[in-house]
Amino acid sequence: MDFDFSDDQRLLKDSVARFVAERYGFEDRTRMLAMPGGRDPAIWSAMAELGLLGLPFAEADGGFGGGGTETMILMEEFGRGLVVEPYLSAIVLAGTILGDAASGDQRAARIERIVAGDHRLAVAFAEPRGPRYAVDARATVAVGDRLTGEKIAVLGGGDAHELIVSARTSTGETGLFFVDAAAPGVSVHAEAGYDGSRVATVRLDDVPAERIAGDGAAHLTRAIEAANAALCAEAVGAMAAALDLTTEYLKTRKQFGVPIASFQALQHRAVDMLMQLELARSMAIFAAVSLDQPPAVRAANIAAAKVQVARAARFVGQQAVQLHGGIGITAEYKIGHVFKRLTAIETLFGDADHHLDALTDIGGLAA
Amino acid sequence: MNLDFTPEEQAFRDEVRTFLAAELPDDIRTAVADRTDLTKEQIVRWQRILNARGWAVPKWQPEHGGCGWTPAQKYIFQEELSLARAPEEFSFNVAMIGPILQRFGTDAQKAKFLAPTANLDIWWCQGFSEPGSGSDLASLKTSAVRDGDDYVVNGQKIWTTLAQHADWIFALVRTDPKAPKPQMGISFLLIDMTSPGITVRPIRTIDDHHEVNEVFFDDVRVPAENLIGTENRGWDYAKHLLGNERSGIARIGLSKERLRWARDTAAEMAADGRLTPREHDRLLRDLVEAEIDLKALELTQLRVVAADSGHGGEGAGAAASILKVKGTEVQQRMTEIMMTLAGPAGLALPDGGHGRNEAVEDRWLSAAAPYYFTMRKVSIYGGSNEIQRNIVAKTVLGL
Ligand SMILES: Cc1cc2nc3c(=O)[nH]c(=O)nc-3n(C[C@H](O)[C@H](O)[C@H](O)COP(=O)(O)OP(=O)(O)OC[C@H]3O[C@@H](n4cnc5c(N)ncnc54)[C@H](O)[C@@H]3O)c2cc1C
Numbered sequence: 001m002d003f004d005f006s007d008d009q010r011l012l013k014d015s016v017a018r019f020v021a022e023r024y025g026f027e028d029r030t031r032m033l034a035m036p037g038g039r040d041p042a043i044w045s046a047m048a049e050l051g052l053l054g055l056p057f058a059e060a061d062g063g064f065g066g067g068g069t070e071t072m073i074l075m076e077e078f079g080r081g082l083v084v085e086p087y088l089s090a091i092v093l094a095g096t097i098l099g100d101a102a103s104g105d106q107r108a109a110r111i112e113r114i115v116a117g118d119h120r121l122a123v124a125f126a127e128p129r130g131p132r133y134a135v136d137a138r139a140t141v142a143v144g145d146r147l148t149g150e151k152i153a154v155l156g157g158g159d160a161h162e163l164i165v166s167a168r169t170s171t172g173e174t175g176l177f178f179v180d181a182a183a184p185g186v187s188v189h190a191e192a193g194y195d196g197s198r199v200a201t202v203r204l205d206d207v208p209a210e211r212i213a214g215d216g217a218a219h220l221t222r223a224i225e226a227a228n229a230a231l232c233a234e235a236v237g238a239m240a241a242a243l244d245l246t247t248e249y250l251k252t253r254k255q256f257g258v259p260i261a262s263f264q265a266l267q268h269r270a271v272d273m274l275m276q277l278e279l280a281r282s283m284a285i286f287a288a289v290s291l292d293q294p295p296a297v298r299a300a301n302i303a304a305a306k307v308q309v310a311r312a313a314r315f316v317g318q319q320a321v322q323l324h325g326g327i328g329i330t331a332e333y334k335i336g337h338v339f340k341r342l343t344a345i346e347t348l349f350g351d352a353d354h355h356l357d358a359l360t361d362i363g364g365l366a367a
Numbered sequence: 368m369n370l371d372f373t374p375e376e377q378a379f380r381d382e383v384r385t386f387l388a389a390e391l392p393d394d395i396r397t398a399v400a401d402r403t404d405l406t407k408e409q410i411v412r413w414q415r416i417l418n419a420r421g422w423a424v425p426k427w428q429p430e431h432g433g434c435g436w437t438p439a440q441k442y443i444f445q446e447e448l449s450l451a452r453a454p455e456e457f458s459f460n461v462a463m464i465g466p467i468l469q470r471f472g473t474d475a476q477k478a479k480f481l482a483p484t485a486n487l488d489i490w491w492c493q494g495f496s497e498p499g500s501g502s503d504l505a506s507l508k509t510s511a512v513r514d515g516d517d518y519v520v521n522g523q524k525i526w527t528t529l530a531q532h533a534d535w536i537f538a539l540v541r542t543d544p545k546a547p548k549p550q551m552g553i554s555f556l557l558i559d560m561t562s563p564g565i566t567v568r569p570i571r572t573i574d575d576h577h578e579v580n581e582v583f584f585d586d587v588r589v590p591a592e593n594l595i596g597t598e599n600r601g602w603d604y605a606k607h608l609l610g611n612e613r614s615g616i617a618r619i620g621l622s623k624e625r626l627r628w629a630r631d632t633a634a635e636m637a638a639d640g641r642l643t644p645r646e647h648d649r650l651l652r653d654l655v656e657a658e659i660d661l662k663a664l665e666l667t668q669l670r671v672v673a674a675d676s677g678h679g680g681e682g683a684g685a686a687a688s689i690l691k692v693k694g695t696e697v698q699q700r701m702t703e704i705m706m707t708l709a710g711p712a713g714l715a716l717p718d719g720g721h722g723r724n725e726a727v728e729d730r731w732l733s734a735a736a737p738y739y740f741t742m743r744k745v746s747i748y749g750g751s752n753e754i755q756r757n758i759v760a761k762t763v764l765g766l
Binding site: 126129130131132133152153191192193194195197199254255256257263265266314318321322325326328329330331332336337339340343344347348349351353354357 | 496499500501502503506525526570571572573574575579639640641642643645646649703706707709710711712713714715716736737739740741743744746747748751752753756757
């Protein structure tokens with residue numbers, strides 16, 4: 001048993017934390033959100049320079065060979081700063097599919113450019129009218145190597161260069177395909193999400209595509225597990241930020257002639273937030289180290305982590321706002337934005353209810 | 368014990384229902400159902416429809432437009448309004464300043480303000496809170512100094528709801544900074560929002576709306592005839608205002624309407640495949656749990672209504688605080704259920720762009736998250752839920 005980070009991991013943590021502190025203050029973030037596309041492209045380039053975009057890719061492919069723990073370290077710091085760059089979609093989600101399923105040629109054609117920050121992928125799988133968390137494609141169909149259909153809730157889809165799209169093949173299974181986002185027949189409409197992210201609706205009309213071999217639903221499932229593990233870590237960072245901001249506020253805000261931190265009702269609430277945060281942190285670690293486990297164990301552990309983290313995220317987010325009073329719901333302060341991102345994390349890639357069902361079906365956690 | 372409404376009360380309910388079916392405009396009903404914004408025009412239009420029917424200000428004194436209803440009738444009226452998806456009562460006019468004017472206003476003030484207040488020809492806003500004075504309202508600092516026939520007002524209010532639309536503000540101001548207790552140096556002033564020296568600055572909230580404001584007063588001259596009651600007694604009047612709303616505070620009708628809405632929407636989503644049977648079942652369970660909470664709350668509310676009507680029971684202790692805390696908890700629970708229904712498709716903001724897909728064209732989908740966010744306010748304002756618990760601890764439990 002060893003919960004310590006290695007020296008390399010500590011270095012990574014420090015460098016990401018410094019990057020976020022220097023480049024991602026709340027005012028910087030507000031300014032960047034108002035830019036076209038909702039972010040500052042210079043940040044993505046800076047992430048490339050720091051080596052963050054290559055983190056999870058194999059060294060043989062031009063990456064840095066990081067695992068679940070490295071992604072967790074990075075995502076926690078991103079969570080603290082409410083980083084809106086599409087790292088989750090372009091690197092974690094798409095990167096997992098590339099690493100697991102793409103051929104040598106397909107990887108060679110992309111990964112180096114991704115690591116350099118010149119090529120961004122997004123993964124398009126959710127469909128309108130379909131069950132919200134389904135991984136099998138229904139309405140998007142592949143005829144040979146051409147796709148037609150519609151995808152919604154595509155994270156980072158607005159300015160991706162290339163899409164990984166799920167589609168039902170002639171044999172009725174779900175396949176994954178690369179689609180050039182600039183190809184004729186592709187239309188992408190990006191919308192602002194309430195959490196500062198961008199989500200896109202993608203329409204495909206007889207669009208040329210390149211198949212990724214294998215069972216697309218299985219690959220998607222694994223990528224979504226990696227994304228959920230990353231989201232758990234991001235939530236931990238956001239909750240830690242929420243708790244810091246809240247305790248700081250309790251100490252400075254005065255009512256009735258005293259700091260409101262002197263009211264025990266509020267002290268206990270802050271302690272409850274801390275307890276939720278610590279339990280969530282434990283489960284985020286559990287999720288991160290489970291990524292290397294066999295499929296059934298991995299699925300169960302990550303589902304359990306997401307349940308715990310989603311519930312903690314709701315409690316901590318709501319209470320942070322409550323303890324700030326009116327200030328908590330103004331757009332001019334960071335705390336409300338932390339609450340909003342925590343709300344998005346709850347629902348992305350399966351909410352607590354969804355994962356409870358999933359874990360129930362698996363039969364619970366292994367003894 | 369008999370938990371039923373009388374036949375007369377049932378008949379009254381039918382009368383209200385018939386009126387609402389005929390008179391509530393579709394555009395307003397739809398906006399309320401989807402939880403999208405009501406415009407100023409819609410709020411005013413609806414108030415005038417009610418006023419034309421004689422139902423704009425049922426709780427006021429009969430000579431000023433009140434209906435002389437029993438507490439049960441008032442309760443039924445409010446519930447039917449909510450269930451029909453009518454806008455909520457415009458409380459600043461109807462529940463706050465109107466009753467204050469009737470109880471403490473001069474004849475001249477009543478003659479000038481009451482009729483236009485009922486008809487929403489005058490839009491009022493409430494200027495109590497200040498940056499340094501929220502829960503501890505009595506510490507407020509905005510000053511009013513007598514100068515001839517005027518008061519000269521300086522200071523700042525914050526969180527002033529819909530001040531951008533307001534014609535007048537009723538404000539608490541400090542007239543005696545040396546009073547032995549802070550509560551004893553406060554006066555209640557009516558201030559014309561077009562007075563020179565008033566600046567309204569919008570505050571954007573996390574639902575990306577403009578609902579609240581800062582209001583600055585810079586040497587604003589207010590005729591002394593706009594003082595309510597006696598100088599330095601404003602705190603008593605304000606307490607009257609904050610305490611006279613025992614019957615509406617829990618907003619039970621609102622939660623009942625959300626419950627119905629959520630059941631109907633869940634059924635639609637299950638029918639077109641957006642909810643799996645299992646997700647649908649679980650939502651129905653969640654809704655039943657919320658419904659039980661709501662029933663308990665409703666019966667508690669009705670005990671208060673019955674006690675207020677002299678129909679037995681002593682009501683619930685510290686009723687207003689209990690109804691406020693539990694009522695807001697149920698309201699917030701309903702917004703969580705709305706979020707569950709929306710799922711990840713609720714991530715995109717209402718005005719986030721064009722080319723929306725069919726699913727997102729359900730307008731409520733993009734309104735669900737802003738509504739969830741903004742409804743965090745209900746446990747903060749009107750005396751926060753922590754402050755309500757302090758009150759109950761002290762007044763009921765004697766702690
Ligand atoms: C959307 C919105 C609309 C509003 N509209 C209006 C309006 O139109 N007019 C107006 O005058 N005001 C309005 N308000 C202001 C509202 O009344 C105040 O927000 C409220 O009184 C709380 O004050 P505060 O925000 O300063 O929080 P604080 O008083 O600073 O409270 C911060 C936290 O400390 C807690 N706390 C404070 N004291 C204690 C204690 N003794 N024991 C335990 N906990 C305590 C509070 O519960 C809260 O959680 C509005 C507020 C909101 C959010």
